[in-house]
Amino acid sequence: MDAILSLEKLHKEYEKVVAVHSIDLKVPRGSVFGLLGPNGAGKTSMIRIITNITLPDSGKLSFHFQNSKISDPMNNIGYLPEERGLYPEMKIGEQLKFFAQMKGLSAAKAHENIQYWLKRFEIEDWANKKAQELSKGMQQLIQFIVSVIHDPELLIFDEPFSGLDPINTERLKKEIVELSKSGKTIIFSTHQMSQVEEICNEIALINKGRFILEGELKEIKNRFKKNLFEIKYHGSFPNSEINGFEITIKEEGHAIVKSLKECSYSNLLKTLSDYVEIYSFTEILPSLNEIFIEQVTLAKAKKEEEHE
């Protein structure tokens, strides 16, 4: 795998609490990588290590960037923290310039990029406004620009949509998709699963400092499917169980079928069409939310068992 970032046995403890538990991870280049987990799972701790804000107790962290001209890896990372803000009394143009230069851009290049982004969001006239004159949503847009202003290869968004109204959420989602299309790698941390399913193609599930699940989103969803199908039909079933299929009727002509063993779609159709006429058929894949809750509960149960 062509990884842009790899973590090896990364470990971090805070006074008896293990925030990151000897983690191994590879983030594929060009992926939109969802880092999922409940509050306090260790997501932010991990991100803070990746962004060089805190140092790990042990383990290795390596970046494999394509642009070798940028000597400091930090200058090739864009970070939108969950706890974020702006200097209230500084003009937007000046702030963006400051942050761009802090990421190693020359004054001229900073100016160019600022113009590009302000134009892209059609907010050129904000440049001379102070941050405190902007609404919260507007400020969040600026904070997003701060994270991309230096055109980094790796972007890290920690709960990027928290506190955003639906319009700005859509706007930002669109931008993230665009960034991904242009080849950026995006690490996306959240506890809101629906967003992950929309945007991410890779995910890692973290709980209590450990990964309990990681891989391609599609593959994971397949792995945890429960062989459930939704059918719409004419006719009636004689029994609630037919040749290894468990049938739960929701209402007249609408049922959920559970296959008790692995079976092909044609097998299922063949068996059921002996009894009824099927005119709609969909496989029900588990939502990430369900997988997530199941896995977390499982991990908890396992731990308790170990305890006993």
Place this chain on the structure above:
Amino acid sequence: MNKTLLVFKKEYLTRVKKKSFIIMTLLVPLLFMLLMGLPLAMTFFKSGTNRIAILDESGEFAGVFNNGKSLEFHPIEGNLNNLKEELGKKDARFDALLYIPKFDIQYPNGFTVYSDKQVGMTIQQTIEKTLQNKIETLRFINAGIDKDKVNELKVSIDLQNIILQEGSEKKGNVVASIAVSQIMGFFQYFMIFFYGGLIMMAVTEEKKNRIVEIIVSSIPPFQLMLGKIFGIAAVAITQLLIWAVFITILMVLFSVFFSPMLLETAQDLEQVVGSNSQQIFDMIGSIEAFNIPLMLFSFAFFFIFGYLFYSALFAGAGAVTDDSSQNQTITIPLSIPVILSLMIMVNVAEQPHSPLAFWSSLIPFCSPIIMMARLPFGVPAWQLALSMIFLVIGFVINTWIAGKIYRIGILLYGKKINWNDIRKWVFK
């Protein structure tokens, strides 16, 4: 290091461009000028001379009262009550009426000035002094003593203090030394608190605005802290330089425009208070006798490093709080040594070479204030050097400690941090 410079620049420029900075920088010299100029301006704008009529019923005071620059005395005849009625009228012949009744030389009383408003100090004192002089003379005559002889015999001792140091002799002046000492010490105190407070606010603001996490993903916290401390130091130095330039210009202008008046006022003052102008010249002369380049250098040094020493601590303190009400409790341990220094400073004026003064001028927590307060009294070079070295070492240690507190503190939100936590961060 490049990024430290960026932070430095940002901290400096945003502050220097602020309205409050510009206002304060201009206001202080103006205030200074006002304080210096007001008394003189008042004499300048005073409405002409005061005419004082003298109704002398005793007949002893003919030709005794001499006209001064702003005072004119006229003997007057008439009935006291009639004359009193004239006061305050538009066409009155006088502004005040001095009534001298027939008096008993043993128990002189009943002297009164009538006026329609409160008479000034100068009038009051001039009249009192003249009356006293005349009555004294009368009493001397009655007692058969020659007053001129008495004046001849009077003596005034002026105790000079010559400071022997490194083979040279210097004229000392205790009053001037105390004045310079207290002014410099107090100024240091003010600057440390003001700019220390500023840096703490800057740190807390950044934490409160949740902006710090973005920044520390670009620059290591220690470098960020240094950029801030030095950026604000540069603001302080800029302000100080502007003040120095302004005040110098104002002083020059002042002496050009006002010195004739100043001289007159001094003469007036001499007339009134009867003080010896030699004393005043001595005092001014002894200020010149201070080693001014050394004083200025030391002042700059103790100002800069005193600020740096405390600002590191204030930065650390700012990092562990996220609202300003909590700031106040955390500054208490920081204020104690500063306030203590201020108390010691008063004592230093009385005993500039006591063990208390000596030790406290070496300890970095007090030395910026105490050493400055001791300096006008003369401090051995080795003590000054030692105090400076200690202060620099103290600054390095403080910055190291503050850096550790800062690094962790700025990323902790909404958690109450106690001294135990801080101890752990530092000594981990």
